[in-house]
Amino acid sequence: MTDKLLSIKNLSVQYKTDLETVCAVNNITFSLKKGETFGLVGETGAGKTTTALTIMRLLPAETGRITEGSIEFTGKSMLDLTEPEMRSIRGEQIAMIFQDPMTSLNPVMSVGDQIAEAMELHNKDNKTKEQIQARVDEVLLLVGIPSSRKFEFPHQFSGGMKQRVVIAMALACEPVLLIADEPTTALDVTIQAQVISMIRNLRDTLGTAMIMITHDLGIVAQTCDNVAVMYAGELVEVGTATDIYTSKDHHPYTTGLFGSIPNLRSKARRLTPITGLMPDPTKLPPGCTFAPRCPKKMDVCEAEHPCAWRNGTHLISCHLFAGQENWRKEEA
């Protein structure tokens, strides 16, 4: 018996075209419990969105392939489900909000209709039209939009409000899991703060589990219980928020990420980015994918792919921790 809401094991996803094969996600494993907020951090192109789309099984049909691994949701395997079964899960049990609110809403449908649609698609207890409309009003209020605006069209809302509508739409059916793919990246900083605060409140009130995908370490700190750092399709470090933010031990990539955040108080003249570029996903290097850029690179790093090392709740995929005190090899 498991109390895990979502459990992903050894998942690998590729995009295959006639010209090339892109290894977007490589052998990742993580899980979350009910009500937990899990942060997925990484640069653009690390594979975060692909992971989210894979969970929803919304990969492009012609090119996306799940090459190995399993996804279990409330104990049942998701990869075995038929498309109609997946459709009943999407929007109702697992909801997703996307990065760009400007383009995520249908321009020719009113906002109220779009939220109502989410409920009409999953109307198991046969709510009447009035009941659905009442719920639309309720959910709009929840995100801070007056219900009189439900007849308006997306272009009549600002970016921040559009994102709220998207969130309202996602929460309309009270899903147990919300996947938020960079929900605030496209918004101004001040609006970001509002939206994040709202998401946190909703999560606390409704008890929704959440996967928060972002490249912003600040947002992760404010919202997440557990965090995974993703690089080139792999999870290089996983742990609780405490582990990630306070522990001395880190994957060199994580150190680099934290180091590249400009510090208001320091007198440094230059920013310290991580040198180099992420590897080409069609031609991943043998051994550790981060080795070409790693300041602590050893000979073994280029030859052998590192396995995961565990210290309590903290997992790091790096040869540096082989044989270190407190660190045990994690069995796959």
Next chain:
Amino acid sequence: MNVHRFICKRLLMMIPIVIGVSFLIFVIIDMIPGDPGSNLLGAGARQEDIDMLNEELGYNLPLMQRYGKYMYDAIFRLDLGKSYATKKPVLTEIGNRLPVSLRVAFNAILFSLVFGVPLGVLSAVKQNTVFDRVPTGLALLLAAQPAFLIGLVLMLIFSLWLGWFPANGIASWKSYVMPMIALGLPYGGRQLRFTRSSMLETIRQDYVRTARAKGATERMVIWKHAMKNALLPVITVAGNSFGILIGGAIATETLFGLPGLGSFIVSGIKQKDVPVVTGGIIVFAVVFSFVILAVDLSYAFVDPRIRAKYSGRGR
């Protein structure tokens, strides 16, 4: 209501265009040699009679005044002059012939939409399969044809060999079938291709992905979300391509011997019948402007973003 204001505004904007168009046509056709007097009275008439008629019709006035007189007569006295060939008022003849042309054009547009739009949607949804390649290839081929050629082939097969439809005149509804197909096929090919590309672009949009994430079926995604958005530009393109349709329509009318405005103008040009040509082209151009206006307006009704812009409610 703000929509009325929008319509009035657009109608007002049309006036300078109509004036400009009529002036341009008037000036061009004016260059045709020949005076109304000798044309209307015939070669044998006396010079004094010819001169008197010319004076009466204002032939000796400078260009601008002649134009002014022509427009005044046209708008306020509904007089577009008399045909040199038939000596009858041009306006009456145009009045008889315009409905025929409009009928032909309207049928063709309807046909092209019925033919082109559904196939366009199909080929977009089933991209790169046989359901895509065949309609697209067909559309490419058809869009490149002149209407009169298709008309001739149709005439050959259905009139001369099979005898199903008459090749000439407007005896019955049957006379309208072949012109409709001849005009509608190339136009329809164009519609197909444009619907296809519009649909393909719409399917790629983020809000379609959102609909899928909500658990919508593929059919709902196509019908409810994609199509409504994809068909908007199709309307404008249909309107804009109308100008191309007119060219084909004139040839089709002439080919099938339909007594429409197009064939009227053609025979007018051949006979150097200035009032017919001037009146005919101006009327045609004005009708064309109204069609474009109607298309623009319909776009405003269908797309809430445009509607908001004009009713001043949006941001």
Next chain:
Amino acid sequence: MSQVSVDAAVPVIVFKKESRWKEVWRRLKKDRLAMFGLAVISTMIILALLADFIVSYEAALKMNLRLKLAPPSAAHWFGCDGYGRDLFARCLHGARVSLTVGFATSIATLIAGSLLGAMVGYIGGKLDDIVMRALDIFSAIPSTLFAMAVVAAMGSGIVNICIAISLTNIPGFVRIVRSSVLNIAEQEYIEASRAGGTSTLRILLKHVLPNSVGTLIVQTTANVASMILTAATLSFLGLGINPPQPEWGALVSEGKEFLRTAPHLILFPGVMICVASFSMSVLGDGLRDALDPRLRT
């Protein structure tokens, strides 16, 4: 294709950029339909240029009433028309006329329209307003109708229909170039360029032109197809070429009298029109896709 090499110790990024046109040509080559169109239209152009060497012009005019309406045979590949004239010769010389009108008008429109558009866009102000109003008026008249009016006033003949058809298509090019100029003129690097002393002409050539070249090429090829059709339509109506000069549309018009007895008279020139127009269309589409693959659907 750019090649990037990353050295782990000291990242040195080396780009090798192929010429843009080589890239476009490579992409175009992949589109088989477009290449087919290119091949066909090139063949037609060559045959038209060499027309005099293949069949003399007199042969196209020579009447021989004994051969009236003869069907295709070894001696007369396309048969003969109502006056016993060899249809193949007429189609070949007709190709010359039709293709010349198509290409000449297209290029003339391109040049005239672009110059006007560049001038208007750059100078702006009152000139811009006047010209744009004038263009609105031109656009309000369907192009075939306008061409008919010009032909009515100026008489028929190859030169006149070239002028007539060109005039109707100039507004399109003016708009393209003008919008490109307006787009670029707002950019700050133009200010910087001008501050550095660059002349207007240089700015137009170096910045505006490359920007709009793609759209201009696509529009020009599309225009050739539509101009061939418009010329054919005008000739079909008897408003284009002066007989007995052959032109495809005129040939179809002549042939339609004998539709029942000698359908080959409309079929051969008709097929020529279709093939020429179709080839230019697919070539134009191929060019559009090759110039900007993002637009590919």
